[in-house]
Amino acid sequence: MDKIQQNLLEQVAGIHEVPEGAYSLRINGQLHGKNSSENIEIVRKEDKPGIDIYIKEGTKNESVHIPVILSQSGLKELVYNDFHIGEGCDITIVAGCGIHNGGSENSEHSGIHSFFVGKNARCKYIEKHYGEGDGNGKNVMNPTTVVELAEGAYLEMETAQIKGVDSTNRVTNAKLDKNATLIVREKIMTHGDQYAETTFDVELNGENSGTHVISRSVACDRSKQKFISRVKGNAKCSGHTECDAIIMDEAQVSAIPEILAQNPDASLIHEAAIGKIAGEQLIKLMTLGLSEKEAEEEIVNGFLR
Amino acid sequence: MLEFKNVSYSVGEKQILKNINLEISDRFVAVTGPNGSGKSTVAKLISGIITPTEGRIFFNGEDITEMSITDRAKAGISFAFQQPVRFKGITVKDLISLASGKNISVSESCAFLSEVGLCAKDYINREVNASLSGGELKRIEIAMINARGTVMSVFDEPEAGIDLWSFNNLIKVFEKMYERTQGTIMIISHQERILNIADKIIVLADGEVVEYGDKDAVFPKLMDVRTGCRFTKTTLV
Numbered sequence: 030m031d032k033i034q035q036n037l038l039e040q041v042a043g044i045h046e047v048p049e050g051a052y053s054l055r056i057n058g059q060l061h062g063k064n065s066s067e068n069i070e071i072v073r074k075e076d077k078p079g080i081d082i083y084i085k086e087g088t089k090n091e092s093v094h095i096p097v098i099l100s101q102s103g104l105k106e107l108v109y110n111d112f113h114i115g116e117g118c119d120i121t122i123v124a125g126c127g128i129h130n131g132g133s134e135n136s137e138h139s140g141i142h143s144f145f146v147g148k149n150a151r152c153k154y155i156e157k158h159y160g161e162g163d164g165n166g167k168n169v170m171n172p173t174t175v176v177e178l179a180e181g182a183y184l185e186m187e188t189a190q191i192k193g194v195d196s197t198n199r200v201t202n203a204k205l206d207k208n209a210t211l212i213v214r215e216k217i218m219t220h221g222d223q224y225a226e227t228t229f230d231v232e233l234n235g236e237n238s239g240t241h242v243i244s245r246s247v248a249c250d251r252s253k254q255k256f257i258s259r260v261k262g263n264a265k266c267s268g269h270t271e272c273d274a275i276i277m278d279e280a281q282v283s284a285i286p287e288i289l290a291q292n293p294d295a296s297l298i299h300e301a302a303i304g305k306i307a308g309e310q311l312i313k314l315m316t317l318g319l320s321e322k323e324a325e326e327e328i329v330n331g332f333l334r
Numbered sequence: 335m336l337e338f339k340n341v342s343y344s345v346g347e348k349q350i351l352k353n354i355n356l357e358i359s360d361r362f363v364a365v366t367g368p369n370g371s372g373k374s375t376v377a378k379l380i381s382g383i384i385t386p387t388e389g390r391i392f393f394n395g396e397d398i399t400e401m402s403i404t405d406r407a408k409a410g411i412s413f414a415f416q417q418p419v420r421f422k423g424i425t426v427k428d429l430i431s432l433a434s435g436k437n438i439s440v441s442e443s444c445a446f447l448s449e450v451g452l453c454a455k456d457y458i459n460r461e462v463n464a465s466l467s468g469g470e471l472k473r474i475e476i477a478m479i480n481a482r483g484t485v486m487s488v489f490d491e492p493e494a495g496i497d498l499w500s501f502n503n504l505i506k507v508f509e510k511m512y513e514r515t516q517g518t519i520m521i522i523s524h525q526e527r528i529l530n531i532a533d534k535i536i537v538l539a540d541g542e543v544v545e546y547g548d549k550d551a552v553f554p555k556l557m558d559v560r561t562g563c564r565f566t567k568t569t570l571v
Contacts, residue, residue, distance in 0.1 A: 310419050313415065315407065316383075316412065317433045317435075318435060318482075319404060321404070331422065331425075332423045
């Protein structure tokens with residue numbers, strides 16, 4: 030690994046070298062290394078790029094790291110990663126993609142992640158997307174996440190795209206069985222002429238299933254964002270979707286929440302708010318001695334924390 | 335220390351403050367008067383949130399009339415809002431650190447919270463968002479001013495919303511603040527017990543200073559409704 034790759038790894042996974050325990054590290058379109066552990070087996074797919082991750086039932090307090098690094102300009106890849114999480118597990122999965130594009134061609138990573146979460150299993154999924162580079166080539170990331178939660182399963186997704194991704198189209202499709210819960214916390218910040226679109230489709234099929242889909246975003250400069258969330262209640266269930274956006278400069282944000290109740294006991298809520306930073310927040314921080322720009326940074330950093 | 339020279343402030347045709355002249359250098363100065371008399375406007379003029387339409391403001395001899403909010407804060411002016419501001423994602427510790435101007439330790443920030451009657455452990459990592467009550471926010475606002483420790487601190491109705499916490503504690507906070515800063519603490523208030531600790535009292539009515547003097551001289555006039563002071567009837571009855 031060179032310095033650029035190490036930095037990307039630090040940005041997306043908070044680590045400097047290959048992680049401990051179960052991991053799969055993909056660099057410039059190739060599997061750089063992988064390691065299975067006693068309870069977590071990582072198998073390379075034969076028919077297409079990607080891996081299958083099998084987590085034995087009852088595995089507790091273990092984690093899997095699957096970062097992807099692209100530092101070669103112009104590389105385009107599509108990767109399939111399938112997570113098979115056994116019954117009663119309690120695990121953390123850390124994914125992320127970092128692109129350094131120093132050339133003039135577009136670099137593109139599209140990951141299709143599928144989660145099959147077994148009965149009463151708990152899983153925390155953390156995903157960070159980061160781009161950098163001094164060339165004219167664009168950094169493009171199009172992640173798709175497919176989620177199937179069995180009875181009593183719980184998945185918490187934390188996704189963040191804060192810097193350097195020129196174009197993104199994120200798609201998340203989830204189906205929930207009885208007593209299953211899906212929590213999504215998404216953070217997006219766009220600059221320059223970047224574009225980010227994110228779509229959630231959540232089907233609450235089982236009795237007492239529930240979801241919270243929460244998106245916080247900041248759009249600066251001339252960037253554009255679109256947030257679409259559709260939550261369907263097909264049983265006695267509870268669903269909540271929230272989009273909260275700060276808009277600055279000449280940016281544009283659109284939020285399109287849709288809730289569809291197909292059962293009289295479905296309880297669904299949507300909230301969407303878009304606005305600039307409140308003047309009183311800036312003034313308060315300025316009375317503490319911060320400049321207007323410093324105050325703005327504090328407010329944005331806090332909002333996206 | 336702080337001086338208003340012929341300061342007026344208008345919004346459109348409406349004159350909010352009319353030719354105010356004040357010299358403020360005492361330890362505790364209370365500002366009182368009926369709603370709409372211009373008290374909060376005085377606080378905003380001091381902190382630089384608004385600038386006078388006429389007249390000049392001096393701080394330690396320097397003309398600060400055109401100075402920005404940030405520069406006034408750096409020069410040593412603090413302002414506790416009447417209605418504290420909420421922030422999504424920013425914690426109590428963040429605000430106290432920002433106020434103190436450095437990344438202070440957890441135990442230091444806890445000390446500031448304990449002083450205003452908040453159990454530090456329960457609050458230090460809380461977000462300053464809608465989950466906090468108005469009274470909690472007021473106390474955090476005071477803790478921030480305490481953390482700044484500047485020579486001039488202005489409080490806009492600090493007691494409002496603080497129900498269960500006795501005024502004695504609030505007064506103790508101000509006294510300790512003075513011991514540390516040796517500066518001026520200006521408190522906008524309607525509360526008799528706060529006015530009672532003041533060295534000087536300024537009474538505003540209809541955008542004008544109608545009384546300014548030692549507490550012992552001004553306070554009895556405010557309290558004695560029988561003298562028929564026109565401003566006491568509306569504020570302190």
